[in-house]
Amino acid sequence: xxxxxxxxxxxxxxxxxxxxxxxxxxxxxxxxxxxxxxxxxxxxxxxxxxxxxxxxxxxxxxxxxxxxxxxxxxxxxxxxxxxxxxxxxxxxxxxxxxxxxxxxxxxxxxxxxxxxxxxxxxxxxxxxxxxxxxxxxxxxxxxxxxxxxxxxxxxxxxxxxxxxxxxxxxxxxxxxxxxxxxxxxxxxxxxxxxxxxxxxxxxxxxxxxxxxxxxxxxxxxxxxxxxxxxxxxxxxxxxxxxxxxxxxxxxxxxxxxxxxxxxxxxxxxxxxxxxxxxxxxxxxxxxxxxxxxxxxxxxxxxxxxxxxxxxxxxxxxxxxxxxxxxxxxxxxxxxxxxxxxxxxxxxxxxxxxxxxxxxxxxxxxxxxxxxxxxxxxxxxxxxxxxxxxxxxxxxxxxxxxxxxxxxxxxxxxxxxxxxxxxxxxxxxxxxxxxxxxxxxxxxxxxxxxxxxxxxxxxxxxxxxxxxxxxxxxxxxxxxxxxxxxxxxxxxxxxxxxxx
Numbered sequence: 001x002x003x004x005x006x007x008x009x010x011x012x013x014x015x016x017x018x019x020x021x022x023x024x025x026x027x028x029x030x031x032x033x034x035x036x037x038x039x040x041x042x043x044x045x046x047x048x049x050x051x052x053x054x055x056x057x058x059x060x061x062x063x064x065x066x067x068x069x070x071x072x073x074x075x076x077x078x079x080x081x082x083x084x085x086x087x088x089x090x091x092x093x094x095x096x097x098x099x100x101x102x103x104x105x106x107x108x109x110x111x112x113x114x115x116x117x118x119x120x121x122x123x124x125x126x127x128x129x130x131x132x133x134x135x136x137x138x139x140x141x142x143x144x145x146x147x148x149x150x151x152x153x154x155x156x157x158x159x160x161x162x163x164x165x166x167x168x169x170x171x172x173x174x175x176x177x178x179x180x181x182x183x184x185x186x187x188x189x190x191x192x193x194x195x196x197x198x199x200x201x202x203x204x205x206x207x208x209x210x211x212x213x214x215x216x217x218x219x220x221x222x223x224x225x226x227x228x229x230x231x232x233x234x235x236x237x238x239x240x241x242x243x244x245x246x247x248x249x250x251x252x253x254x255x256x257x258x259x260x261x262x263x264x265x266x267x268x269x270x271x272x273x274x275x276x277x278x279x280x281x282x283x284x285x286x287x288x289x290x291x292x293x294x295x296x297x298x299x300x301x302x303x304x305x306x307x308x309x310x311x312x313x314x315x316x317x318x319x320x321x322x323x324x325x326x327x328x329x330x331x332x333x334x335x336x337x338x339x340x341x342x343x344x345x346x347x348x349x350x351x352x353x354x355x356x357x358x359x360x361x362x363x364x365x366x367x368x369x370x371x372x373x374x375x376x377x378x379x380x381x382x383x384x385x386x387x388x389x390x391x392x393x394x395x396x397x398x399x400x401x402x403x404x405x406x407x408x409x410x411x412x413x414x415x416x417x418x419x420x421x422x423x424x425x426x427x428x429x430x431x432x433x434x435x436x437x438x439x440x441x442x443x444x445x446x447x448x449x450x451x452x453x454x455x456x457x458x459x460x461x462x463x464x465x466x467x468x469x470x471x472x473x474x475x476x477x478x479x480x481x482x483x484x485x486x487x488x489x490x491x492x493x494x495x496x497x498x499x
Contacts, residue, residue: 002028002140005133006452008123008333011104011113014056021056021112023063023146026102029114030064031144032135033098034071036128041097043072048090048117048160051102052189052254053081053215056112060102064114069152073097079156081215083190083255084115085363086164092121092360093163106226106252107454109219122360123333165193167358168366169200171290175376178202179246182239182261183368184209186225186232187216190255194365203372207243209235219253227252227259227271228350237261237269247375251364257350258364260371262382272382275311275398277371278346280385281354282314284374285344286321290354294341297322305338305345307331308431308438309400309447309460316393329434330449336360348400348460394465397477399485403457403492411435411450411457417495418448418488425487439488444480446488457492461485 002018003010003025010029014021037045049065051057061077069075076094078086084101091099099117107113116132118124124132181198183206185191191213195206211221212235219225222232227250240248240261248261248269261271272280282304289295295302304318307330318325323343328334335345336356345353351362354370380388390396405411412435419428419437426441436449444463451458463481465473 002136005129005136008129008331009113009115011107011111013110014112018140021060023059026060026063026114027067027146028136028139028144030067030100031071031139032132033100033116034068034073035135035139036132037073037097038071044074045097046074046076046094048087048094048096048099049075049077050082050087050100050160052083053217054102054104054112054253055109055217057081057102060112060114063146064100064102065154066152067146069154072152075152075154076157076160077154078160079158081189082161083193083365085256085359085361085365086161086193088117088121088361088363089164089167089359090160091117091119092358093167095119101254103254105254105256106224108224109217117361120360122336123331125333125337161193165196165200168197168355168369171292171355171358172201172366172369173291173373173377174202175373176378177376178204179372179375180205180243181372182207182209182236182243182245182248184212184233184236184249185251185255186222186227186253187212187214187219188225188251188253188255189215190251190365194249194251194255194368197365197369198372201369201373203369203376207239207245209239211235225253227257228273230271233259233261233271237271240269241267247372249368249371251368255364256362258352258367258371259350260368264383273398274346274348274350275313275396276386277350277352278306278310278348279313279317279389280382281346281352281367281370281374282344283317283321283385283389285354286318286323288377289343290370292357293343295323295343300341302341302343303339304343305335307335307347309449309458310346310348311396311398311462312445312464313389313393313396317389320392331452332362391468394467395469395474395477396462396464397474397481398460398462399481400461401459401485401489402451403459403489405455405457406496407455409455409496414457414492414495415448415450418491421491421494422487425484439484441480441484443477444484446484448488448492459485459488459492461488
């Protein structure tokens with residue numbers, strides 16, 4: 001079989017097989033995209049192609065660009081490894097018909113992939129993805145491979161990077177008191193570009209984790225290049241404490257996601273989870289809009305979007321600050337289509353869209369700069385902001401746990417069995433519009449869904465208190481969280497062993 005489309009593209013281990021990333025499978029994907037575009041777009045339509053610094057990325061960019069150009073499409077590449085947001089921004093800014101980004105984001109070093117953007121710079125959604133996959137099957141039957149690409153012209157344009165930097169800097173305010181920043185790109189491609197953007201808004205005291213600053217596709221200092229993992233940010237937190245930083249920032253390897261850290265009252269550095277960051281940014285961007293932000297009142301009130309697996313806190317916070325809150329399916333391909341005027345969108349997996357008119361996707365660099373602008377604008381420290389939100393809307397505690405699946409497991413069948421085992425625990429219902437189930441109990445909820453990129457089930461459990469929570473209230477929420485999380489894990493384990 002050949003690769004299948006998952007989250008707006010393909011992602012797989014590097015290797016010679018038909019379901020792995022190699023020259024032939026990249027040529028097949030590029031051919032499928034080209035045939036899709038030729039059916040719907042004029043000849044000589046523009047396509048932007050870029051890649052990160054992973055193993056194989058530079059070669060795969062060349063292969064994809066050559067195939068697209070051979071189909072009478074105008075292809076522009078940046079000429080060097082770039083973060084994913086650069087490509088998303090270029091598709092939008094240059095009104096390209098499509099964009100291809102070669103990356104596997106925060107996956108292990110042995111993986112790579114291709115993310116596909118449509119006109120407007122957002123990730124593709126149905127029926128575009130299914131149509132491209134139809135062409136993918138046909139191209140495989142036709143015997144297409146990298147050697148069939150001939151003719152056409154590919155233009156190298158390094159201004160793609162400069163244009164991105166200029167657009168982000170122009171859209172953000174300069175903080176009155178620029179913060180001191182500790183930064184790690186986790187061996188990815190976002191470090192130098194993030195420094196440029198921060199300098200553009202006046203944040204010049206930026207220190208990178210030295211042995212993680214340069215791109216390295218082997219990610220030698222971390223067990224996982226995912227900044228959500230505590231071990232991945234250990235060096236960053238140490239650096240932040242050593243230089244007495246105001247902000248700690250960790251980008252994932254393609255810089256479309258961003259984790260931020262702060263020092264607690266006792267001076268210990270910790271990284272915020274995506275929901276904490278999302279709540280603080282949502283409140284800030286509603287109370288102190290960025291220059292040029294759109295929005296009014298009523299039906300024109302600014303929109304904040306989060307997903308079905310994110311915290312319930314935005315549903316309380318956003319209306320209280322004069323905005324409208326929309327909950328979407330998981331993935332930024334849905335978040336950026338939540339409605340207008342979109343002020344901000346986030347997902348719990350440290351993805352943030354703070355400049356939807358510049359990058360219609362998650363953008364770790366722009367999010368990092370917006371966070372630094374917020375910290376440098378005055379106001380309460382981040383821990384105090386979080387405490388104030390808990391006082392007003394209740395404490396919300398979360399535990400997100402991936403549950404690996406054995407090879408050959410059918411996630412849908414496993415979910416059905418787990419759902420039946422959870423029926424005595426609480427109200428169980430299927431998610432609308434996507435695979436997965438939700439379990440509701442008094443003061444807590446859990447969502448279980450299959451990963452779109454890895455062989456595992458993702459579980460998202462949350463419990464909460466009422467406003468002005470006492471220590472006892474918080475303890476009760478922790479107890480509910482643990483009980484529901486354990487019930488979910490137990491049901492999934494039993495479903496896996498007792499088909």
